[in-house]
Amino acid sequence: MVQKYQSPVRVYKHPFELVMAAYERRFPTCHLIPMFVASDVVEEEGNEEGSTNRVERRCALDVDAPRLLKRIAGVDYVYFIQKNTLNRKERTLHIESHNETFSNRVIISETCCYSVHPENEDWTCFEQTASLDIKSFFGFESTVEKIAMKQYASSIKKGKEIIDFYLNELEDEGIINVPRWTPSSPPVSLPRPTSLFTSPTADSLTEILPGTPEDKLDADYIKRYLGDLTPLQESCLIRLRKWLQETHKGKIPKDEHILRFLRARDFNMEKAREILCQSLTWRKQHQVDYLLETWTSPQVLQDYYTGGWHHHDRDGRPLYVLRLGQMDTKGLVRALGEESLLRHVLSINEEGLRRCEENTKVFGRPISCWTCLVDLEGLNMRHLWRPGVKALLRIIEVVEANYPETLGRLLILRAPRVFPVLWTLVSPFIDENTRKKFLIYAGNDYQGPGGLVDYIDKEIIPDFLAGECMCEVPEGGLVPKSMYRTAEELENEDVRMWTETIYQSASVFKGAPHELLIEIIDASSVITWDFDMCKGDVVFNIYHSKRAPQPLRKDPLGAHVITSPVGNNVQLIDKSWMLGQDYSMVETSLTCKEGESVQGSHITRWPGFYILQWKFHNMPACSATNLPRVDDVLATLQVSSHKCKVMYYTEVLGSEDFRGSMTSLESSHSGFSQLSAVTTSSSQSQSSSMISR
Known part of the structure; x- marks a missing residue:
């Protein structure tokens, strides 16, 4: 792998020129890089005007590996080939490296680039990528991989020291400026190549740029807003972010949100990507990104839900106080239902994300999680009411899946004797890493050494915990039974709450595509779409026809649909229709993979009927004029597992209402408004259509 x-x-x-001067001083030898033993020039050439210089070197490295491994391999040094291209005119240096020793067993390659900062021509950027492919190594494959990763991490750190050392040396010598190259400039020697996995890093943090271009992250930005990460953790973040940009074009979560999912899976890329994509689909389906703007807590929650935000802890984390022992959980469930309580808790978590962002700016350091203080005074057997515990477990399950690594510390105070019973019920549903953050105090133990004052300033300890700070958290009490609702009312409310979504779901079967019809009256209208591939791969097509299929009914959006006997699968194109005669394709087919999020739009050129089609990928070869219909494939579907699921939203905009940002789809409410930075492109397609992923 x-x-x-x-x-x-x-x-x-x-x-750039000053950085190159500092870089050049590291060679032919450098006491700061003891592993770099020697290097020989294999080939060197330059152009006539002297603006470009290319050099190839053979470098010997004394890799920090066990002596036993070196004896088995039969080598003392490992040789690498480096090809460098310096373009003084464009102010770039490209370095390509690969191993010569054991190249039939291990393939190590690295690409580095120095270039001028895109927003400040007096700054220099350095970028680096590397890959390691171990085919076989005398049974020591795992050891070699660990050595390579260790070398990669330590070399990046060493690179900063090297560049800083020589920049300071130049400054001490009075060299603070190196003239830029001009056609009349005398030849300048090429900066010598560095060893593999030895790369410079940024100098001390001074000023953070407001944003980073495309899929690139600045090292200073990471340190300031995300925290100290190891080189391998940085790599995981950048690669997962890049993958999301390729598959979820338009808007992606903020870096701190991606990082939470990576931390939750110990930076296992595949596992983190899986749970993150599931969570993004969940957020979109239930419009969680707009919860803070659309959710208003019912009065019964405002009066009887004993929780609220209260200043911050000693680490600058937002502090949430919950007086669970004073809460009438049974009354709240009977008055509101499980789903309303869940919505309220989700709004608390969304508010917590917002407060973390604010505190990061206020305190000047990364704050990605909050502290929760739970007071259990008053907890008794009535809190173990079965429906109430069921609602609690459901809430824990949803929060654990969609808000990982947002809890920094949980302080449980005044735990009574009944608490172990409750803990036994809920602890299996809490992630092991989350349980490690729990601190439990019985009675008044929290008032002594190692207690509450170690985590919260004395001045903000709530009054009900013998502190001096007034806390505005409701005192709770019993919910009046007159506010209770019947089981049927609660069930109807729960169904209404979670089905109020602008997205629709559809199944796509092998041989039975799902199709949606849109009637366009005015030419130059804009059809926009936003869909997620929840399961399987499909091919997305758009067709135009002057006449409509024979409809059986109309859906709420006004589109004519023909309902098939295969659940939420709709087919419109009659098998007698001929492609190019009865209808035509107006967009190039787009293959969409499982987990991808696709947004796009089409500017219509003619009035008539447009058909959006999701077709099973890798269908048996057949002409578009003879697409198999439900009747033809029903028997196959009953025994086949070839099924895809798509969640989609479409909207038609008048040309005067469309503001040109094809990928933003602002009117469709499809982005991650709370979790995404401004990642949409402001450019407008010059053609009549565009599909983005």
Whole structure:
């Protein structure tokens, strides 16, 4: 398996030419790089005007490996080939490296680039990617991989020290500026190549840029807003972010949100990607991104839900206080239902994400989680009412799946004797890493050494915990039975709450595509779409016809549909229709993979009927004029597992209402408004259509 590594962009607050001068001083020898033993020039050439210089070197490295492994391999040094291209005119240096020793067993490659910062021509950027493919190595494959990863991490850190050392040396010598190259400039020697996995990093943090371009992250930005990450953790973040940009074009979660899912799975890329994609689909389906704007807590929650935000802890984390022992859980469930309570808890978590962002700016350091203080005074057997415990477990399940690593610390105070019973019920549903953050105090133990004052400033300890700070959390009490609702009323409310979504779901079977008809009256209208592939791969097509299929009914959006006997699967194109005669394709087919999020739009050129089609990928070869219908494949579907699921939303905009940002789909409410930075493109397609993923 090929292991890939990608470092963030390292920014030097120095001009390109000065950085090159510092870089050049490291060779032919450098006491700061003891592993770099020697190097020989294999080939060197330059152009006539002297703006470009290419050099190939053979470098010997004394890799930090066990002596036993070196004896088995029969080598003392490992040789690498490096090809460097310096373009003084464009102010870039490209470095390509690969191993010569054991190249038939291990393939190590690295690409580095120095270039001018896109927003400041007096700054220099450094980018680096590497890959490791171990085919076989005398049974020591795992050991070699660990050595390579260790070397990669330590070399990045060492690179910063090296560049800083020589920049300071130049400054001590009075060299603070190196003239830029001009056609009349004298030849300048090529900066010598560095060893594999030895790369410079940014100098000390001074000023953070407001944003980073495309899929690139700045190292200083990571340190300031995300925290200290190891090089391998940085690589995981950058690669997962890049994958999301390729599959979820338009809007993606913010970096701190991606990082939470990586931490929750110990930076296992595949596992983190799986749970993150599931969560993004869940957020979109239930419109969680707009919860803070659309959700208004019922009065009964405002009066009887004993929780609220209260200042921050000693680490600057937002502090949430919950007086669970004073809460009438049975009354709240009977008055509101399980889903309303869940919505309220989700709104609390959304507010927590917002407060973490604010505190990160206020305190000048990364704050990605909050502290929760739970007071259990008053907890008794009535809190173990079965429907109430069921609602609690459901809430824990949803929060654990969609808000990982948002809880920094949980302080449980005044735990009574009944608490172990409750803990036995709920602890199996709490992630092991989350349970490690729990601190439990019985009675008044929280008032002594190692208690509450170690985590919360004395001045903000709530009054009900013998503190001096007034806490606005409701005192709770019993919910009046007059506010209770019947089981039928609660069930209807729950169904209404979670079905109020602008998205529809459809099944796509092998041989039975799902199709949606849209009637266009005015030419130059804009059809927009936003869909997620929840399961399987499909091919997305758009067709136009001057006449409509024979409809049986109309759906709520006004589109004519023909309902098939296969659940939420609709087919419109009659098998007698001929492609190119009865209807025509107006978009190039787009293959969409499982887990991808697709947004796009089509500017219509003619009035008539447009058919959006999701077709099973890798269908048996057949002409579009003879697509198999439900009647033909029903028997196959009953025994086949060839099924895809798509969640979609479409909208038709008048040309005067469409503002040109094809991928933003602002009117469709499809983005991650609370979780995404501004990642949409402002450019407008010059053609009549565009599909983006």
